[in-house]
């Protein structure tokens with residue numbers, strides 16, 4: 001059976017990188033955008049509100065890798081919750097990670113969804129409303 005990518009350990013870092021380059025993720029990503037639009041929402045950066053029409057693409061940030069598994073043959077299965085994926089423009093996705101990853105200790109004890117929400121609010125105060 002496959003194993004989960006859900007745990008954030010150093011060992012899994014290569015696993016995340018490989019996953020984000022996999023066909024399973026490319027497909028899951030497309031499906032997220034499609035489902036979002038079907039519900040009547042055009043995806044926009046959580047910080048500045050930029051849309052695909054303006055940028056050509058948006059990144060999707062994972063607040064959880066729950067549902068992502070890798071089989072013994074190295075094939076990924078992508079079953080994240082829609083709610084575990086949040087759109088950001090590339091700049092603000094990178095800014096989010098700089099804070100989440102570099103100041104990890106400040107957020108120790110917080111869940112990743114909570115830390116993501118708090119950092120997004122900080123970034124929004126700083127960069128929101130420019131567009």
Ligand SMILES: [Zn+2]
Pocket residue numbers: 045046047048049050088089090091092
């Ligand atoms: Zn942005």
Ligand SMILES: [Zn+2]
Pocket residue numbers: 060061062093097
């Ligand atoms: Zn991310």
